[in-house]
Amino acid sequence: MPELPEVETTVRGLARVLDGQRIERVELRRADLRRAFPPDLVQALTGARVTGLGRRAKYGLIHTDRGRTLVFHLGMSGRWRIDPGALDKHDHLVLETAAHRLALNDARRFGSVDLVDEAELARWPAFAALGPEPLGDDLTPALLRAATRGRKPAIKPLLLDQRLVAGLGNIYVCEALWRAGIDPRKPGGKVTRAQFARLVPAIRAVLERSIAEGGSTLRDFAQPDGELGHYASRFDVYGREGADCRHDDGGTIRRLVQGGRGTWYCPKCQR
DSSP states (O other), X not given: OOOHHHHHXXXXXXXXXXXXXXXXXXXXXXXXXXXXXXXXXXHHHTTOBEEEEEEETTEEEEEETTSEEEEEEOTTTOEEEESOXXXXXXXXXXXXXXXXXXXXXXXXXXXEEEEEEGGGGGGSHHHHTOOOOTTSTTOOHHHHHHHHTTOOSBHHHHHTOTTTSTTOOHHHHHHHHXXXXXXXXXXXXXXXXXXXXXXXXXHHHHHHHHHHTTOBOOTTOOOTTSOOOBGGGGOSSTTOTTSBXXXXXXXXXXXXXXXXXXXXXXXXTOO
16 A cells, blocks of 8 residues: 555655646546545536645645645555556546646555545544644654553554554554664553654654655555655565564564554564
């Protein structure tokens, strides 16, 4: 599934060709993805000018001058294609400006597209319960410590709770916990103040590095221009079971399952 860096990379790629442009044509090439397309999508977007693009958690936002925002989620395999040579059967939504054609491609159709009034975005049900953005100033060690105080579940699955931190996924939680030297099995309420002080910058560092690398290409993700993300080759623990720890401490990366998700960690340097 495309995670926060992949969505951020997608939004930045779209912004280069879409920001400030008028959408001249909208084509729906099927009736739905995970759920039906909004019934007024074509009417609402045709002739609208894009006033900006953004991201909330793992959702991409395309703002328009009509006070409506297109909110997309890439699901498991979705990606936007810019100026594809030809449309294929998995290009389900097409937007055209005077200069470019953009196609939302989703082979598995687990993604979604919604139209939300700009003034209602913060109260939109999918956004209302989300925690702070991990790249923003609202995420602090004190906030995380307060949110996990007295909690018995392990810190790894707690960080995947979107009500705690918006947009964090399995890859980047594993990587951040390794950087911060925190055992993923440690109960949230037992994580120390000093560990949280290391964890917040570690979260930002792994996300920012992945964004700079174009995201992590696992399975189907690619950037809008077709380029693959390269961060997967830089993973420190994710998917590296049996490999030597990059901290050169004599540790070996192990894998366990938490909440049905794989967790990779070094038992020697993560305490």
